[in-house]
Amino acid sequence: MTNGIGTVQSVDRALLIVEKLQAAPRGLGVTELATELKVSKSTVHRLLMSLLKKGFVQQDYENQKYLLGLKFIELGQSVTDNIDIRKISSLPLQKLAEKTGETAHLVIRDRYEIVYIDKIESSATIRMFSNIGKRAPMHCTGVGKAILAFLPEQDILDIVREKGLEGFTHKTITELEPLLDHLSGIRSKGYSIDDEEHELGIKCAAAPILNSRGEVIAGISVAGPIMRVSEEKLIDMATEVLKTSKEISLAMGGKLS
Numbered sequence: 001m002t003n004g005i006g007t008v009q010s011v012d013r014a015l016l017i018v019e020k021l022q023a024a025p026r027g028l029g030v031t032e033l034a035t036e037l038k039v040s041k042s043t044v045h046r047l048l049m050s051l052l053k054k055g056f057v058q059q060d061y062e063n064q065k066y067l068l069g070l071k072f073i074e075l076g077q078s079v080t081d082n083i084d085i086r087k088i089s090s091l092p093l094q095k096l097a098e099k100t101g102e103t104a105h106l107v108i109r110d111r112y113e114i115v116y117i118d119k120i121e122s123s124a125t126i127r128m129f130s131n132i133g134k135r136a137p138m139h140c141t142g143v144g145k146a147i148l149a150f151l152p153e154q155d156i157l158d159i160v161r162e163k164g165l166e167g168f169t170h171k172t173i174t175e176l177e178p179l180l181d182h183l184s185g186i187r188s189k190g191y192s193i194d195d196e197e198h199e200l201g202i203k204c205a206a207a208p209i210l211n212s213r214g215e216v217i218a219g220i221s222v223a224g225p226i227m228r229v230s231e232e233k234l235i236d237m238a239t240e241v242l243k244t245s246k247e248i249s250l251a252m253g254g255k256l257s
Contacts, residue, residue: 013037014047018068021057027065085209085218086118088251093120093220096244100237102224107143108217110135112163114144122224139165139179140172142194142204143221149186150208150216156183171197191242193234196226203229205238207245212253220245 020028020036030048034041048066051057055071089106097104097120106118116134138144138159148156165174173179186192194204206221222237229237 010047013039013043014051017044017047017051018056021066021068025067027060027063027067029063029065033066085248085252089118089209089218089220089248092244092247092251093118096120096220096222096240097122099240100222100224100233102222102229102237104222105143105220107147107219107221109138109147112138112159114138114141114147114219117218136198137163137166137168139163140168140194140197141221142192142206142223143219145183145186145192145194146206146208146219146221147216149183149192150210156180168198169196169200171195173197191238191245193238194221194223195234201226203234205234205241207238207242208249209245209252210249210254214254217252220248 016037017033020033028036030041030044033048034044037044048057051069052059052066055069057066058069059066085108086106093104093106101122103122104120105116107114107116109115113135114137116132116136119132136144138148148159151159160176160179165176165179166172167174173182191205191207194202194206196202202223203226204221204223206219208216209218209220211217220241222241224237
């Protein structure tokens with residue numbers, strides 16, 4: 001059901017519950033919330049169960065009152081990470097592009113995909129085409145694999161189940177077990193390589209950025225056309241991108257394991 005301005009009533013009420021709990025650090029009971037929201041206790045209970053299941057509220061089982069859940073800490077940290085990271089990464093990304101002569105990218109994960117949030121263009125006439133805001137798959141892009149490799153295994157499996165392993169070129173890994181083996185190698189080295197797996201004619205080196213809790217929050221990459229990126233240069237690019245990712249991770253309060 002929607003109200004007169006097109007919002008969903010149940011969502012509005014759930015958000016009102018969150019606001020009420022935010023203002024009540026000792027928690028509120030079902031009856032108190034029902035009175036505050038002027039709705040039935042059964043409606044409040046149903047909404048609380050949905051919020052509880054997702055971790056947005058928690059219940060004190062001694063007094064049966066509800067409080068805000070730990071999920072908000074996770075979300076708040078994620079927002080902070082993503083706001084700060086673009087500013088912190090700006091100069092290192094610029095230096096990375098200058099050292100390698102290729103286009104450098106900063107990328108974050110959005111559920112099952114990656115999103116490019118910043119880039120420094122190569123000064124070369126022929127260069128990789130990309131746009132800020134562009135989305136790409138995780139299993140076959142260098143920076144996508146760099147992020148994927150450092151996620152919990154269940155997250156990896158969820159992403160594969162949701163998005164599949166589409167073959168973009170004849171070099172794309174399209175089977176789960178080979179992909180898991182490949183990701184294990186990325187974790188060992190600390191960086192990933194995209195050797196025309198997503199787009200023919202493009203090679204890429206990438207590495208993850210970790211926060212203070214050791215969680216992957218982003219990735220950086222440097223990419224260029226195969227006519228300019230030899231095997232030797234690709235290794236040099238990987239070395240530089242790994243150094244840069246460590247620099248940014250340290251600036252974010254984290255470090256690579």
